[in-house]
Amino acid sequence: MKLYQTLEKQLKKEPNYVTDNGELKKWVVINKAHSYDEELIGLLLDNEELKAKFFMEVKAPSASGTELVCVFKQALFVQFLEQKNYLNDSYTAYKNKVGLNIDGKYLKQRNEIALVWPFKDCVLEGGQSREEDKREEIFFNETLAQDEITQLLEAKVLTNATRYTVEGEKPLDTFKRNENGTITDNLIIKGNNLLALHSLKTAFAGKVKLIYIDPPYNTGNDSFKYNDNFNHSTWLTFMKNRLDIAKEMLSEDGTIAISIDQKEIIYLQVLCDEVFGLNHRKNVITVKRSSVSGAKVINPGVVNVSEYLVIYCKNPALWKPNKVYRKKERDERYNSFITNYEQAAENWEFSSVLDAWALSLGISKSQLKKFFKDDYEQKLNEFYFANAERIFRFAALDDNAVSSAVLKMKKESKSDSNKVYLLPREDKSTYYLYKGQAILFFSDRLLEIDGTKVFGEMITDIWDDVLPNDLHNEGGISLKKGKKPEKFIQRILQLTTNEKDIVLDFFSGSGTAGAVSHKMNRQYILVEQMNYIHNLPEARLKNVINGEQSGISKAVNWQGGGEFVYFELKKWNENFVEQIEKAASSEALLGIFAEMKAQSFLNYNVDLQKQEAHIADFKALTLTEQKQHLIALLDKNQLYVNLSSMNDTEFAVTAAEKQITQDFYQLRK
Numbered sequence: 001m002k003l004y005q006t007l008e009k010q011l012k013k014e015p016n017y018v019t020d021n022g023e024l025k026k027w028v029v030i031n032k033a034h035s036y037d038e039e040l041i042g043l044l045l046d047n048e049e050l051k052a053k054f055f056m057e058v059k060a061p062s063a064s065g066t067e068l069v070c071v072f073k074q075a076l077f078v079q080f081l082e083q084k085n086y087l088n089d090s091y092t093a094y095k096n097k098v099g100l101n102i103d104g105k106y107l108k109q110r111n112e113i114a115l116v117w118p119f120k121d122c123v124l125e126g127g128q129s130r131e132e133d134k135r136e137e138i139f140f141n142e143t144l145a146q147d148e149i150t151q152l153l154e155a156k157v158l159t160n161a162t163r164y165t166v167e168g169e170k171p172l173d174t175f176k177r178n179e180n181g182t183i184t185d186n187l188i189i190k191g192n193n194l195l196a197l198h199s200l201k202t203a204f205a206g207k208v209k210l211i212y213i214d215p216p217y218n219t220g221n222d223s224f225k226y227n228d229n230f231n232h233s234t235w236l237t238f239m240k241n242r243l244d245i246a247k248e249m250l251s252e253d254g255t256i257a258i259s260i261d262q263k264e265i266i267y268l269q270v271l272c273d274e275v276f277g278l279n280h281r282k283n284v285i286t287v288k289r290s291s292v293s294g295a296k297v298i299n300p301g302v303v304n305v306s307e308y309l310v311i312y313c314k315n316p317a318l319w320k321p322n323k324v325y326r327k328k329e330r331d332e333r334y335n336s337f338i339t340n341y342e343q344a345a346e347n348w349e350f351s352s353v354l355d356a357w358a359l360s361l362g363i364s365k366s367q368l369k370k371f372f373k374d375d376y377e378q379k380l381n382e383f384y385f386a387n388a389e390r391i392f393r394f395a396a397l398d399d400n401a402v403s404s405a406v407l408k409m410k411k412e413s414k415s416d417s418n419k420v421y422l423l424p425r426e427d428k429s430t431y432y433l434y435k436g437q438a439i440l441f442f443s444d445r446l447l448e449i450d451g452t453k454v455f456g457e458m459i460t461d462i463w464d465d466v467l468p469n470d471l472h473n474e475g476g477i478s479l480k481k482g483k484k485p486e487k488f489i490q491r492i493l494q495l496t497t498n499e500k501d502i503v504l505d506f507f508s509g510s511g512t513a514g515a516v517s518h519k520m521n522r523q524y525i526l527v528e529q530m531n532y533i534h535n536l537p538e539a540r541l542k543n544v545i546n547g548e549q550s551g552i553s554k555a556v557n558w559q560g561g562g563e564f565v566y567f568e569l570k571k572w573n574e575n576f577v578e579q580i581e582k583a584a585s586s587e588a589l590l591g592i593f594a595e596m597k598a599q600s601f602l603n604y605n606v607d608l609q610k611q612e613a614h615i616a617d618f619k620a621l622t623l624t625e626q627k628q629h630l631i632a633l634l635d636k637n638q639l640y641v642n643l644s645s646m647n648d649t650e651f652a653v654t655a656a657e658k659q660i661t662q663d664f665y666q667l668r669k
Helices: 002-011 026-034 038-045 048-054 074-081 091-097 146-152 193-204 233-249 265-276 353-361 365-386 404-414 486-496 512-519 531-545 573-582 586-599 608-613 615-620 623-633 655-665
Strands: 055-062 065-072 115-118 141-144 158-165 168-171 187-190 208-213 250-260 281-288 306-313 325-327 336-338 350-352 391-395 421-425 428-434 437-441 446-449 452-458 502-505 523-528 564-569
Touching (some): 158 531, 193 502, 193 523, 193 564, 208 486, 233 250, 250 265, 265 281, 265 306, 486 512, 512 531, 523 531, 608 615
Parallel strands (some): 187 523, 208 250, 208 502, 502 523
Antiparallel strands (some): 115 141, 250 306
16 A cells, blocks of 8 residues: 555656646556657656556666666556556546456557547537636547547438528428538538538538638646647647638638637647648738726736638639728828819819818818817718818829839929829829829728728728627627627628628637627538527527627628528437436436437447446446546547448438438438
């Protein structure tokens, strides 16, 4: 027993090996041992007792002849950790008891493994739950061989298909398609997003113009809360699995845009550089998300108010984003006024804008602010917009940037201050020059944005005008935090898509991407796994169809209409995963286990007789460990019903499910 205590004390010197409540993270230590972690080995070598137990000295050649080198007894160390009485933990030993072994080693200890697959999807609550109550979640790490992975990612059977229209819900008989056979329905899909993407691939690979995702940020404050050892590596693996298939979904001229914060921005860029290619990175946009106020200003230092939008394209040679403009403050350099605009341009006369405004009111310029008091700026802006064609500024011409004809006229106008010179140009605006300077009109800087004429400029890589103000009930749904503003999504769609293009969001959350796509006449596909799909994205899109007026509705003159199709991936073992997660007692879990034995598909290496023989050990585990164990028993290939199993009677696929599944995948009946 003394060796156990010595080991525990030594390992707890490393904070990363200790939980918040002071328990040793045994799973982290085992993982470190398997990877021959230098930090772990160094800790063990620092204690003579542990060094003697878990290392052996061997002779190795050196410059001086031979020297003794310590070799880590990895197998012995791991075996020691997995003993039943190690730190009073019975879970690992119990799990070993109920599994098969080969030559004295359990399958997970052998090397016939093709891929280590971080599989936390069954308990992940998407990207929109980070504002909810913080809670610890179990980390499930499944180890799957390559043939199992191929089976896992097979297309799935569809169920609960419904069409939603202005008239209400209708049974779905068939999907609408265009002349090329591509589905044209807007889709909302409930199911694991990785598996849903692989099912969607059969119908939409190479056809999606924009993928926008707002994934979990891995901040430690959201539902994507891993043990410290997995913070970056597992998050990146989780993302890579999805980005690989996302790339296949994009059209050659397509774009993927990912919202992220400062914690993972660098890791995400490296990952996307690998998946899409370094020269496919088009923009990294800084997005202002909040103001300098509240709790953020309590701590000293730089106040963080920004997030990021990372943009990559599928094929740089074909990527052609649209020009997008934003409103900006009026440029004060536009301060000159043409008093006789109706006359020929050669005879124009000028004054200041303020002089012209005062004259139109019959007062002196000095009386303007007193005359309008609190409305001064508003009334001045109104005067600017009402007289935009008369208002201008002078601008110097760069001799190296203009044609010889313009240069010639510049010299003439410079020597003649009595008139304005004009140089008409075919298919271009006319040059107006006075005293060697160009006349630039205020009217040429006005743009129609969201249905209103404003003074504008092209967008840059800093977006500080799409703040999430008053978003609590945008879209007719209530969500305190986490939603992206419709104006923010609108800008992304304006930049990267045109009407009828397909937009995909497989971290649907509150459904903002779908709502904006619907209002902007884009086709959309939303994927969400959690049950809040019904009271967030599904409910929101129903509101959009019925003409709700929040967000960008007024800007795009949204009047309602349209429709979408809802369906689910048909669950099997996933039903048991969800039941296990909700269970509040060991008694409830034992009831679920009884159903699992009768109806679920268990892993091939589970020995039920041993399971029953050691049921007392199972009852001795904590509730969390019991949940972890039952989920580990389930065959993850059978979370959902595979398309190849559609006709197997044990899955009880109904005639309606078969019909809509065959129609989606365009299978012969």
